[in-house]
Amino acid sequence: MLKRSSTLFCLLASVFVHAQKKPTVQQLEQGKLLAKNCIDCHASPGATLADPLRGIRKIRTADYIYSLLKNPMRFADENNIAKKAFAKRGLQMPPFPDLSKTEIKKILDYFDSLATDKKNNKN
Numbered sequence: 058m059l060k061r062s063s064t065l066f067c068l069l070a071s072v073f074v075h076a077q078k079k080p081t082v083q084q085l086e087q088g089k090l091l092a093k094n095c096i097d098c099h100a101s102p103g104a105t106l107a108d109p110l111r112g113i114r115k116i117r118t119a120d121y122i123y124s125l126l127k128n129p130m131r132f133a134d135e136n137n138i139a140k141k142a143f144a145k146r147g148l149q150m151p152p153f154p155d156l157s158k159t160e161i162k163k164i165l166d167y168f169d170s171l172a173t174d175k176k177n178n179k180n
């Protein structure tokens with residue numbers, strides 16, 4: 058009996074943790090508005106000026122993204138990964154020093170949400 062209730066507890070706890078991590082509809086809406094600053098270049102999918110931002114957190118750390126947004130071109134001078142990413146494109150990215158970590162998270166959650174909505178998209 059004890060074993061069974063602890064299994065149930067674990068199950069509920071993981072459902073709860075998962076629910077906490079998932080952005081709410083409202084957060085995604087805010088992310089969509091904030092993403093207007095990025096979409097001209099990072100339209101996702103089908104970006105032509107810069108790579109889509111969907112899934113970017115799988116290949117770049119939160120610190121990397123946060124530092125980059127403060128001042129992308131200066132960051133690219135100092136960071137080799139960023140330097141390479143920018144070298145691919147003949148385009149500069151403007152700085153967004155006023156975006157908070159929470160706002161950046163909302164933007165990226167929004168871009169990631171596009172992936173789950175369009176499962177068949179191969180981009």
Ligand code: HEC
Nearest residue numbers: 094095098106107108122142143146148149150151153164
């Ligand atoms: C004027 C065009 C432009 C705008 C607007 C823009 N970016 Fe970028 N961004 C670029 C280019 C060009 C690169 C480098 C090449 C690439 O990633 O395709 C880049 C790179 C990045 C990278 C690093 C990608 C990597 O591979 O390391 C992140 C993260 C990023 N942008 C986030 C944003 C966010 C978030 C916004 C909106 C707040 C934004 N960008 C707005 C042009 C832009």
